[in-house]
Amino acid sequence: MRTRLAIVILFALCALGLCGCEARQQGAEASLVLGFSQLGSESSFRIGNTRDIEDKAKQYGVSLMMDDANQKQENQIQAIRRFIAYRVDVIAFSPIVEEGWDNVLTEARQAGIPVILVDRTIQTEDHDLYVSQIGADFYQEGVMAAEYLLKKKADMGQDTLNIVEITGTENSTPMKRRHEGFMDTIAGQGLRVLESVSGDFLRSRGAECMRYLLGKYGDEIDVVFSHNDEMTVGALPEIEQAGYRPGQDMVIISIDGGQEAIDILKEGRINCIVECTPMLGSILMETALALKDGKAIDREIHPAERAFSDYDDLSNLPPRGY
Ligand code: GYE
Numbered sequence: 086m087r088t089r090l091a092i093v094i095l096f097a098l099c100a101l102g103l104c105g106c107e108a109r110q111q112g113a114e115a116s117l118v119l120g121f122s123q124l125g126s127e128s129s130f131r132i133g134n135t136r137d138i139e140d141k142a143k144q145y146g147v148s149l150m151m152d153d154a155n156q157k158q159e160n161q162i163q164a165i166r167r168f169i170a171y172r173v174d175v176i177a178f179s180p181i182v183e184e185g186w187d188n189v190l191t192e193a194r195q196a197g198i199p200v201i202l203v204d205r206t207i208q209t210e211d212h213d214l215y216v217s218q219i220g221a222d223f224y225q226e227g228v229m230a231a232e233y234l235l236k237k238k239a240d241m242g243q244d245t246l247n248i249v250e251i252t253g254t255e256n257s258t259p260m261k262r263r264h265e266g267f268m269d270t271i272a273g274q275g276l277r278v279l280e281s282v283s284g285d286f287l288r289s290r291g292a293e294c295m296r297y298l299l300g301k302y303g304d305e306i307d308v309v310f311s312h313n314d315e316m317t318v319g320a321l322p323e324i325e326q327a328g329y330r331p332g333q334d335m336v337i338i339s340i341d342g343g344q345e346a347i348d349i350l351k352e353g354r355i356n357c358i359v360e361c362t363p364m365l366g367s368i369l370m371e372t373a374l375a376l377k378d379g380k381a382i383d384r385e386i387h388p389a390e391r392a393f394s395d396y397d398d399l400s401n402l403p404p405r406g407y
Contacts, residue, residue, distance in 0.1 A: 117377050118148045119370075120168030121203070122178035125156040127286050128315040129343035133407025134179070134204065134363035141366030147373065158182060162189045169196045175373040177201040182256040183208040190214040199376050203365055205258040216376065219368050222387045223259045226359045227266025229392045230310060230338050233357040235274055236396070237336055243275075246307040246336075249298045250281040251291055251320065253312040259361070263312050263340065279305065284316040291316025295323040303327070308336040314346035314358065321354055332356055332395075342393060344405040350393060357394035363407050364388070 119142065123135050135151070142149035150173060154160035158181050168176045169192055176198050180186060186207045193200050194214060202218040238246055250267075253260035264281065271278075279302050284290040291311060298306065309324070309331075311317040317339035324331045331337045332354045339346055342360040349355045368386055375382050393399060 116146050117175065117373055118150065118171070118173045119373050120150045120152075120164070120171065120173040120176045121369075122152045122154055122161045122164040122168075122176075124154050124161060124179045124181040124205075126153060127156060128288075128313055128341065129345060129407050130313065130315075130341045130361060130363045133343065134365060136407075137364050137366035138203075138369060139366075141370050145367075145370035145374065147370050154181065156181065158185060162186075165189045165193060169193055169198060172196070173198060174377055175199055175201065177203050177369060177373065179204040180207050180258075181205070181254065183258055183261070184256065187211060187214065201369065201372055201376075203369055204363075217372055217382050217384055217386065219365055219372060219386045221259075221361050221390060223262030223361075224266040226259075226340055226361060226390065227263040227268075228270045229266075229359045229390075230263070230340065230357065231267045231270030231276075233359075233392055233394055234271065234276065234308060234310075234336065234338060237356065238274075238276065243307070245275045245277065247302070247305050248276060248278045248308040248310055249302065249306050250278055251284040251294045251298075251309065251311040251316050252281055253283070253286045253316075255283050255285075257286075259340075260312060267310060276308075284311070284319070286313050286315060288315045288319035291319030292323050293319075295320035299323060299327045306335055308338065310338045312340055313361075314339050314341040314343050317346060317355060318349065321349070330354075342405060343407050347393060347399070347402065347405055350395070351399055353395065357392060359392045360390040362388050362390060 121138060126132055152164035161178055165176055176193055187209055190200055200215040202215050204220040206218045252264060282294045284294040311320060321331050329335055337355045338357045339355055340359045340361050342358045346358055350358055372382050
C-alpha cells in the first residue's frame with residue numbers, strides 16, 4: 086500500500102515536472118544507474134562524446150543521469166554531490182581541470198559509490214578516489230603530432246622551423262600532456278616554439294590567439310600546432326586574412342579528427358590531425374556494469390588512435406561520427 090502510494094506520488098511529481106525523475110524511473114528496470122557529469126559543450130569532440138554516452142547508455146540498458154557543467158568546475162562538483170544524494174550506482178565525470186577533486190570524491194567514497202574518470206584525469210595523492218580512467222593517451226598524441234612534423238621538416242629540407250602553439254584549457258590533462266609529448270619529441274631537432282598560448286579549446290579563442298600570434302611573429306611562423314580542431318578552424322581564416330595560405334605557407338597541425346577538420350585536411354588547409362576519439366561510451370558502460378557485478382576492471386583504459394595527414398590517402402575514410 087505504501088509502495089503504491091509512493092509510486093503515485095512519484096508519477097504525480099513527474100507529471101508536474103517537479104523532479105528530475107526520468108533516470109530514476111527507467112532505473113526501476115535498468116541494470117544500473119549512472120550519474121555522468123560532462124564538462125561542457127566546447128567542441129565537436131565534446132558534443133560527440135555526450136551523444137555517444139547517451140546512445141550507449143540506451144543500448145546497454147543503463148539509466149543515465151547526465152549533467153552539463155558548462156565549463157565550470159564548481160558545477161561539476163555540485164552535480165557529483167547530487168549524484169551522491171540520489172544514491173546512483175556509479176559516478177563518472179570528465180574533469181575539466183586536474184586539481185581540486187579530493188573533497189567531493191572523498192564524499193563519494195564515504196557513500197560507497199565508485200567513480201570512473203572519463204576522457205581527462207585528476208591529480209590526487211589518494212589512489213583510491215577513483216577506480217578507473219578511460220580516455221586517450223594525450224602524451225602519445227603530442228608525440229604523434231611531433232613525429233609528423235619531424236617527417237615534414239625533413240621533406241621540406243629545412244634545418245629549423247618556428248612553431249606557435251595554441252593549447253587547450255590551462256591545467257587540463259590534454260593541454261599538459263599534449264604539450265609535454267610534443268616538446269619531448271622535438272627536443273634537439275631544430276624546432277623552436279616561439280610562444281604557447283591557451284585558446285581554451287574554443288573556436289573563438291583559437292581565432293583570437295592566432296590574431297595575436299600573427300601580429301607578434303608574422304612571417305616568422307612556419308608551423309601552427311593547435312590542441313584541438315575547434316581552435317584550428319577558428320585560426321585558419323585569421324591566417325588567410327593575414328595573407329598566408331594555411332597548409333602551404335604554414336604547416337597546420339591539429340588534434341581530434343572530427344568530420345569538419347578532416348574535410349579541411351582533404352582540401353589541403355590542414356596538414357595533419359592526430360585522432361582523439363570521443364567514442365568512449367561502450368567502454369564506459371562495460372566498465373560500470375563490470376563494477377556493479379564486482380568484476381575486476383583496468384585502472385587505465387586507452388582507446389587506439391592514429392594520425393591523419395597529407396601523406397595519407399583519405400578518400401575511403403568512413404564518416405567520423407563527430
Ligand atoms: O581534444 C577537445 C575537447 O579532453 C580530449 O577536450 C578532450 C579535449 C578535446 O574540448 O576538443
